[in-house]
Amino acid sequence: MGGVFKALADPTRxxxxxxxxxxxxxxxxxLESELEMTRFGVMxxxxxxxxxxxxxxxxxxxxxxxxxxPVPIRQIHDRWIDKYTQSRVxxxxxxxxxxxxxx
Amino acid sequence: MGGVFKALADPTRxxxxxxxxxxxxxxxxxLESELEMTRFGVMxxxxxxxxxxxxxxxxxxxxxxxxxxPVPIRQIHDRWIDKYTQSRVxxxxxxxxxxxxxx
DNA sequence: AAGATAGGTGACCAAAAGGTCACATGTCAA
DNA sequence: TTGACATGTGACCTTTTGGTCACCTATCTT
Numbered sequence: 709m710g711g712v713f714k715a716l717a718d719p720t721r722x723x724x725x726x727x728x729x730x731x732x733x734x735x736x737x738x739l740e741s742e743l744e745m746t747r748f749g750v751m752x753x754x755x756x757x758x759x760x761x762x763x764x765x766x767x768x769x770x771x772x773x774x775x776x777x778p779v780p781i782r783q784i785h786d787r788w789i790d791k792y793t794q795s796r797v798x799x800x801x802x803x804x805x806x807x808x809x810x811x
Numbered sequence: 812m813g814g815v816f817k818a819l820a821d822p823t824r825x826x827x828x829x830x831x832x833x834x835x836x837x838x839x840x841x842l843e844s845e846l847e848m849t850r851f852g853v854m855x856x857x858x859x860x861x862x863x864x865x866x867x868x869x870x871x872x873x874x875x876x877x878x879x880x881p882v883p884i885r886q887i888h889d890r891w892i893d894k895y896t897q898s899r900v901x902x903x904x905x906x907x908x909x910x911x912x913x914x
Numbered sequence: 915a916a917g918a919t920a921g922g923t924g925a926c927c928a929a930a931a932g933g934t935c936a937c938a939t940g941t942c943a944a
Numbered sequence: 945t946t947g948a949c950a951t952g953t954g955a956c957c958t959t960t961t962g963g964t965c966a967c968c969t970a971t972c973t974t
Contacts, residue, residue, distance in 0.1 A: 710822055710825075713816075713819045713820045713821075713825065714820050714931090716816045716819070716820070716887075717816045717817050717819070717820035717931095718816075718931085718932080719813055720932085722813075722816065725891055726890075726891075729890075729891050735950075735951090736950075736951065737949085737950065737951085745932095745933075745934095746933075746934060746935085747950095747951085748933075748934060748935075748952095748953095749932070749933050749934075751951075751952075752931095752932075752933080753932090769940095769941060769942075769950090770940065770941040770942065770949070770950045770951070771941095771950065771951085772950080772951070776891065778891055778892045778896055778900050779900055779903070779904070781887065781888060781891050781892060782888065782892060782897075782900045782901060782904060783904065784819075784884065784887060784888070785884060785885065785887070785888040786904065787829075787832075788828055788829075788832050788879065788881055788884050789881045789884060789885060793881055794885075797881050797882055797885045798885060800882070801882070801885060801886065801889070817961095820961095821961085821962075823962085838920075838921090839920075839921065840919085840920065840921085848962095848963075848964095849963075849964060849965085850920095850921085851922095851923095851963075851964065851965075852962070852963050852964075854921075854922075855961095855962075855963080856962090872920090872970095872971060872972075873919070873920045873921070873970060873971040873972065874920065874921085874971090875920080875921065915974100916973100916974090917972105917973090917974090918971100918972085918973080918974105919970100919971080919972070919973095920969105920970085920971075920972095921968105921969085921970080921971095922967105922968075922969075922970095923966105923967085923968075923969100924965105924966095924967095924968105925964105925965090925966090926963105926964085926965085926966105927962105927963090927964090928961100928962090928963090929960105929961085929962080929963100930959100930960080930961070930962090931958100931959085931960070931961085932957105932958085932959075932960090933956105933957090933958085933959100934955105934956085934957085934958105935954105935955090935956085936953105936954095936955090936956105937952105937953085937954090937955105938951105938952075938953075938954105939950105939951085939952070939953100940949105940950085940951080940952095941948100941949080941950080941951100942947105942948085942949075942950095943946100943947095943948085943949100944945100944946090944947095944948105
């Protein structure tokens with residue numbers, strides 16, 4: 709469980725999740741090209757994300773495909789926000805968003 | 812924004828949030844008594860939580876009261892879980908919980 | 915006023931984390 | 945089958961982080 713929080717603590721790893729959120733199934737090399745870092749650094753970060761179960765992988769020949777797993781993030785949410793608080797907080801954030809980006 | 816993730820990365824700070832989740836408005840000394848750590852360590856952790864806006868404080872004489880703020884946690888959730896995924900994932904977790912703790 | 919109580923600051927040290935590199939294995943394609 | 949490509953490992957260094965302590969200020973109580 710603690711691995712998830714450690715994994716989310718680094719900005720590079722959050723950016724990797726952002727990349728996978730927009731499009732799944734990318735290879736290491738493809739992800740590396742989006743970052744100003746050597747392949748080895750990206751590999752370490754992906755390993756942390758994988759061990760935290762935030763990223764699932766699948767081999768395909770010499771390539772390794774990466775997929776975002778949203779479940780642990782939902783569990784973080786549920787730890788400190790009960791069902792009653794939830795509706796209040798999300799209503800507040802919806803209001804805030806609609807004020808910042810008026811449609 | 813990054814401060815929130817760093818704040819959540821440490822187990823002691825998560826435990827502090829757990830304590831405030833069960834009961835709000837505690838003082839530093841009261842929180843310290845629940846931990847195997849000196850007051851200074853706890854103070855540092857509370858400062859990190861406060862700067863991350865996960866804990867709000869209020870002075871009352873020589874005491875400082877601490878309150879849990881759930882908003883940033885909801886924002887983490889919304890970053891990687893869209894409205895469609897949300898219902899699927901939460902349904903999955905509800906099922907998992909009902910299987911683990913049959914009522 | 916004086917002791918006790920609650921909280922705060924800066925220096926300091928040990929442990930952990932982020933990043934790079936030399937080197938190595940497995941897979942594809944001509 | 946040879947070279948290019950995709951990924952993997954371990955050592956190494958620098959920076960950040962967690963924790964303690966000496967010392968300090970503010971507030972309450974008698």
